[in-house]
Amino acid sequence: xxxxxxxxxxxxxxxxxxxxxxxxxxxxxxxxxxxxxxxxxxxxxxxxxxxxxxxxxxxxxxxxxxxxxxxxxxxxxxxxxxxxxxxxxxxxxxxxxxxxxxxxxxxxxxxxxxxxxxxxxxxxxxxxxxxxxxxxxxxxxxxxxxxxxxxxxxxxxxxxxxxxxxxxxxxxxxxxxxxxxxxxxxxxxxxxxxxxxxxxxxxxxxxxxxxxxxxxxxxxxxxxxxxxxxxxxxxxxxxxxxxxxxxxxxxxxxxxxxxxxxxxxxxxxxxxxxxxxxxxxxxxxxxxxxxxxxxxxxxxxxxxxxxxxxxxxxxxxxxxxxxxxxxxxxxxxxxx
Amino acid sequence: xxxxxxxxxxxxxxxxxxxxxxxxxxxxxxxxxxxxxxxxxxxxxxxxxxxxxxxxxxxxxxxxxxxxxxxxxxxxxxxxxxxxxxxxxxxxxxxxxxxxxxxxxxxxxxxxxxxxxxxxxxxxxxxxxxxxxxxxxxxxxxxxxxxxxxxxxxxxxxxxxxxxxxxxxxxxxxxxxxxxxxxxxxxxxxxxxxxxxxxxxxxxxxxxxxxxxxxxxxxxxxxxxxxxxxxxxxxxxxxxxxxxxxxxxxxxxxxxxxxxxxxxxxxxxxxxxxxxxxxxxxxxxxxxxxxxxxxxxxxxxxxxxxxxxxxxxxxxxxxxxxxxxxxx
Numbered sequence: 001x002x003x004x005x006x007x008x009x010x011x012x013x014x015x016x017x018x019x020x021x022x023x024x025x026x027x028x029x030x031x032x033x034x035x036x037x038x039x040x041x042x043x044x045x046x047x048x049x050x051x052x053x054x055x056x057x058x059x060x061x062x063x064x065x066x067x068x069x070x071x072x073x074x075x076x077x078x079x080x081x082x083x084x085x086x087x088x089x090x091x092x093x094x095x096x097x098x099x100x101x102x103x104x105x106x107x108x109x110x111x112x113x114x115x116x117x118x119x120x121x122x123x124x125x126x127x128x129x130x131x132x133x134x135x136x137x138x139x140x141x142x143x144x145x146x147x148x149x150x151x152x153x154x155x156x157x158x159x160x161x162x163x164x165x166x167x168x169x170x171x172x173x174x175x176x177x178x179x180x181x182x183x184x185x186x187x188x189x190x191x192x193x194x195x196x197x198x199x200x201x202x203x204x205x206x207x208x209x210x211x212x213x214x215x216x217x218x219x220x221x222x223x224x225x226x227x228x229x230x231x232x233x234x235x236x237x238x239x240x241x242x243x244x245x246x247x248x249x250x251x252x253x254x255x256x257x258x259x260x261x262x263x264x265x266x267x268x269x270x271x272x273x274x275x276x277x278x279x280x281x282x283x284x285x286x287x288x289x290x291x292x293x294x295x296x297x298x299x300x301x302x303x304x305x306x307x308x309x310x311x312x313x314x315x316x317x318x319x320x321x322x323x324x325x326x327x328x329x330x331x332x333x334x335x336x
Numbered sequence: 337x338x339x340x341x342x343x344x345x346x347x348x349x350x351x352x353x354x355x356x357x358x359x360x361x362x363x364x365x366x367x368x369x370x371x372x373x374x375x376x377x378x379x380x381x382x383x384x385x386x387x388x389x390x391x392x393x394x395x396x397x398x399x400x401x402x403x404x405x406x407x408x409x410x411x412x413x414x415x416x417x418x419x420x421x422x423x424x425x426x427x428x429x430x431x432x433x434x435x436x437x438x439x440x441x442x443x444x445x446x447x448x449x450x451x452x453x454x455x456x457x458x459x460x461x462x463x464x465x466x467x468x469x470x471x472x473x474x475x476x477x478x479x480x481x482x483x484x485x486x487x488x489x490x491x492x493x494x495x496x497x498x499x500x501x502x503x504x505x506x507x508x509x510x511x512x513x514x515x516x517x518x519x520x521x522x523x524x525x526x527x528x529x530x531x532x533x534x535x536x537x538x539x540x541x542x543x544x545x546x547x548x549x550x551x552x553x554x555x556x557x558x559x560x561x562x563x564x565x566x567x568x569x570x571x572x573x574x575x576x577x578x579x580x581x582x583x584x585x586x587x588x589x590x591x592x593x594x595x596x597x598x599x600x601x602x603x604x605x606x607x608x609x610x611x612x613x614x615x616x617x618x619x620x621x622x623x624x625x626x627x628x629x630x631x632x633x634x635x636x637x638x639x640x641x642x643x644x645x646x647x648x649x650x651x652x653x654x655x656x657x658x659x660x661x662x663x664x
Contacts, residue, residue: 175580308539
């Protein structure tokens with residue numbers, strides 16, 4: 001009997017989130033005819049994309065264990081958003097973008113703006129990585145400092161003002177479709193697939209998992225822990241910058257406060273997806289599913305017009321339940 | 337005890353006693369000088385200065401007016417649209433720093449109550465602006481009457497819809513008294529004496545992308561919508577994007593709140609039909625004047641109005657051109 005249920009339980013513990021998504025989806029579909037249609041399902045996945053992109057990098061960060069976490073991704077979203085915008089708008093527009101701009105910019109300007117924004121995000125991540133791996137700061141503290149600093153620089157760079165109206169290519173990244181599929185979903189999927197392969201099929205990925213499992217053993221077996229930590233946090237910064245650019249196109253607005261609180265939702269998605277906060281195990285697919293589940297809950301609440309007072313407690317409870325389930329499963333595995 | 341030891345001991349006791357008494361003399365002098373000084377310390381506290389021109393203009397107006405009136409004034413910000421905890425810690429720090437006047441826009445009407453009570457006990461004059469708090473520990477609340485102002489928007493909506501249609505509301509962040517008043521003012525007025533139905537009312541959290549998602553999901557649930565009311569200009573950009581993405585551009589009327597330059601320009605571009613204007617500069621100035629007036633006793637607290645309504649204007653295509661330059 002046990003040989004039959006064991007693989008089933010393994011499957012469930014990895015993809016139990018999928019079951020939750022289906023169950024929640026069924027409940028919402030029964031309560032509203034407007035929930036289960038292709039357009040809405042695409043909306044849900046699109047709405048999960050920003051957190052989904054963030055959760056790919058966050059999964060790697062959390063798997064490295066030793067308190068691995070990145071609280072600065074939300075602020076990196078913000079700083080990359082306004083960095084890109086400031087490099088797009090003509091100097092005369094600085095401090096004065098209080099109307100819907102429809103700028104046509106040269107490809108060179110766009111490439112420069114996006115490139116610098118991505119660079120800034122990577123640099124923020126690298127600084128995190130250096131403080132964590134070389135200086136030995138706890139990840140919580142290092143990334144908390146970056147969270148505050150990056151937000152401050154974003155406010156300064158943008159004079160505290162949003163930029164309304166992005167160039168068409170940027171808006172396309174957030175609102176366009178290829179083959180009927182919204183771009184944010186495609187970007188999330190591509191990054192997710194790459195992340196999955198890196199984590200499960202490359203030496204780098206195996207090293208990340210080893211570092212999370214037992215840092216001492218990993219070091220003794222020749223893994224360059226410091227270098228890998230630096231790369232993981234730098235990559236996380238890069239992914240946050242990508243999320244920032246997509247978000248800016250999606251809302252057609254660059255904002256110094258963009259991404260506020262999104263680090264918490266990204267961590268929530270990773271945890272709900274089954275990755276352990278202790279490190280050493282987890283999966284990208286679970287994190288993406290976690291992001292989708294959270295977007296699904298928000299979507300259902302909006303569609304059913306449930307008072308917002310219930311929304312955040314619902315999401316919070318979801319995250320707590322997921323962690324509890326994860327801990328309970330671990331204890332059962334250990335006791336066998 | 338030898339003679340020397342006795343003298344040393346006596347000397348030490350006298351010196352010690354003098355040391356104890358010295359602060360008394362100094363404190364007495366300090367108290368006197370404190371009463372004579374006319375430079376109050378004013379702290380202006382808002383939720384954020386970033387990406388929220390309303391808060392920025394209001395805070396700057398309060399600070400500048402306080403300085404004009406001879407005070408030392410500094411602006412503090414909590415750093416976010418929902419940074420309630422940070423705002424409360426700022427208040428607690430200000431109490432320790434012994435400021436004289438706090439002019440504040442409390443993020444959450446309940447969370448600041450304990451800090452207000454402590455501040456009042458410490459003799460600090462508290463003036464609320466833009467948003468109010470619960471309790472009686474502040475001397476006055478200066479703002480737009482958000483309920484009445486939103487009602488103005490609702491009357492215009494009724495006219496624009498000829499008294500019937502389906503309406504969506506995008507609310508502010510939960511727990512925001514300002515947001516709740518605007519929502520209630522609009523919702524309760526728009527259904528009075530009309531055939532208008534409110535088919536959806538969800539929170540946009542005062543954020544562009546969250547408002548986009550809320551509007552998008554509500555439009556999914558209600559394919560037949562005639563008008564959307566946004567509780568703030570900071571959210572209306574995202575709402576317009578949601579309408580565009582749903583392919584409904586031009587078929588849904590939008591009314592917003594705040595009267596910022598962005599909102600007025602949207603009216604001039606024909607993207608929204610009305611914007612209920614606030615006057616953050618007037619609010620900030622009046623708040624600073626009230627705070628300093630109560631502090632230097634030139635305003636009697638008993639005769640001070642509990643709520644000072646700074647007024648509102650409805651900006652529409654008819655008057656937008658003349659109001660765009662004065663918009664904040």
